[in-house]
Amino acid sequence: MPLKVVLVGAGNTGYHLGKHLSEHAELLQVFSRTEEKAQRLSLLTGVPYTTSLDELNPNAGIYLLAIHDDGIASVAGQLCEMGFSGKLVCHTSGATPVSIFEPSGLKRYGVFYPLQTFSVGRQPDFEQIPFIVEANNPEDSTILDELARVFTKKIYHLSDEKRAALHLAAVFVNNFTNHLFGAGKKILDAESLPFELLLPLINETAAKLQLAGPAIMQTGPAKRGDLKTIARHLAYLKKYPELQELYNTLTKSIQQGL
Amino acid sequence: MPLKVVLVGAGNTGYHLGKHLSEHAELLQVFSRTEEKAQRLSLLTGVPYTTSLDELNPNAGIYLLAIHDDGIASVAGQLCEMGFSGKLVCHTSGATPVSIFEPSGLKRYGVFYPLQTFSVGRQPDFEQIPFIVEANNPEDSTILDELARVFTKKIYHLSDEKRAALHLAAVFVNNFTNHLFGAGKKILDAESLPFELLLPLINETAAKLQLAGPAIMQTGPAKRGDLKTIARHLAYLKKYPELQELYNTLTKSIQQGL
Known part of the structure; x- marks a missing residue:
């Protein structure tokens, strides 16, 4: 047919x-x-x-x-x-x-x-x-x-319900991560650094998921409880209140675990 | 030498x-x-x-x-x-x-x-x-x-300052995005759906950045101003207050622009 x-x-x-x-x-x-x-x-x-x-x-x-x-x-x-x-x-x-x-x-x-x-x-x-x-x-x-x-x-x-949940998960891993790529670019732009610097890291972050789940791959100051680095980051972000709020919310969420 | x-x-x-x-x-x-x-x-x-x-x-x-x-x-x-x-x-x-x-x-x-x-x-x-x-x-x-x-x-x-800003940008595009991958996985786990469903989307989101900046690539309900879908997502996330807070902060940030 x-x-x-x-x-x-x-x-x-x-x-x-x-x-x-x-x-x-x-x-x-x-x-x-x-x-x-x-x-x-x-x-x-x-x-x-x-x-x-x-x-x-x-x-x-x-x-x-x-x-x-x-x-x-x-x-x-x-x-x-x-x-x-x-x-x-x-x-x-x-x-x-x-x-x-x-x-x-x-x-x-x-x-x-x-x-x-x-x-x-x-x-x-x-x-x-x-x-x-x-x-x-x-x-x-x-x-x-x-x-x-x-x-x-x-x-x-x-079902409608499962598809809607899948779409919501897709919003987290696509729309929201893309917005965070934008946040990274904004910081680099302000420092006159090329966004290309971050591309290998972004690609590797995605590629690693093929091997293991995101929980195992979580690194960084929030996960380590590196309060000095977090304080330095927040001080830098005083210029950008909207990025500071993103940083705070995500850091708190990583510290609390999912 | x-x-x-x-x-x-x-x-x-x-x-x-x-x-x-x-x-x-x-x-x-x-x-x-x-x-x-x-x-x-x-x-x-x-x-x-x-x-x-x-x-x-x-x-x-x-x-x-x-x-x-x-x-x-x-x-x-x-x-x-x-x-x-x-x-x-x-x-x-x-x-x-x-x-x-x-x-x-x-x-x-x-x-x-x-x-x-x-x-x-x-x-x-x-x-x-x-x-x-x-x-x-x-x-x-x-x-x-x-x-x-x-x-x-x-x-x-x-300089120290530029390297620290680069590291902060790296936290946004690596640690924070990885945490959002975890949020997506948590939703799929709750629905007994395999995380593999999201891998092509995650890979494509990263791969697209090789071609154009994240601002051009931004899609989704927040960017479109699709308030019905956002309301449905927030209703679903009532079970997960910590994911709801992430969703709210990121959606608001996308709507306000960077």
Whole structure:
């Protein structure tokens, strides 16, 4: 069975899902409200685009919503009004429950969540990426498995609750750590030191996790109880109250243990 | 000129510095108060070890202290008393000023700081690691450069202040991020989900920094102002007040910008 897909959304996630689908499945059409994004993905994939939901191609089996969480309910409602209530509609969000589709009137819906951070300029290695899929009926669950296999063998069926917890954990290890990389960069910028100095350390910190859990890898002044160094760090950070608060909260948390 | 080194300390950093020095320079002896650590490195390198500072080999040109920050002043004082005041003594700490050696009576001293996180079980790629070196006189600065070139071409001369700021930045991007990896693991453990699910995301988050700065890479609910998702996350974290505090502090900080 060919997987005919219409992709709604051409941001970072939509861009890469669309690119891969156009190469390994059947991508019929791309939608984005932003013409520039729609056009960019259309040019890359060779499939037509539209910036109007009303012009969505009705011949696909799956409508994949790679849009902001806040827009899912509204787009689902519009799709139902357009007579797509028998189509399988999925969102790609980690945080949004499947039940968001209930009020829309759609009969077949689900989740197709790739657990990764996407940027347009960087090619993802989909084989390494876990996909969390879920549908509101067993037949569509099988269809989503098939669609996920176009990307990866790492396919997981998780409840809304477990997927939301996984997404929360992802926020800790991705959004929050990236913010701390920013904090490090801010300090180096202030000292006219290049951020490149920190890259080997950042890479090694991530790479070590492949071998052992983070608890074993924890080092540093907070873990050692090196109060002199902590005091020196806090004194330096007087210039940056917001970094001082981050430092205090994280140091206290390391000292208390998780 | 051969670089004859005695290594004082055989923990994570000492272990790898000693291993590399024994292969690429002249390591005369290893000291650790912990016989097991001294013996382990001695067996690996084939050089003698001692657990008594009094038995330190007096024939080295450089005495490298790979010990806790709190022990540097005391060991330096002992070395001076032992008649090593004409020897070059260096610590390997990022956080400790060179001036810590002044009260010891030593005449030649400096810093030899490899900016990396070391674990005994994991082989470091020294060529990628920046070494920050500094001595209290130009001749010894040249000697430390030569010693650093045994490890890497990435050699930096930084003032105490800049090195301390760099070390602080390293705490943000290594110790603190590792703690956040632990927070992610705690959430997954509670849901009986494998930590491996997060590894591709963690690796990609680090790898992306090679291409662009952390500010451009920042995504997630805090950055998007997705208040519904943030509220759901905080509700989930009611079970874990310490994670809730981390979440709140980091989310607020992302929203305020750095």
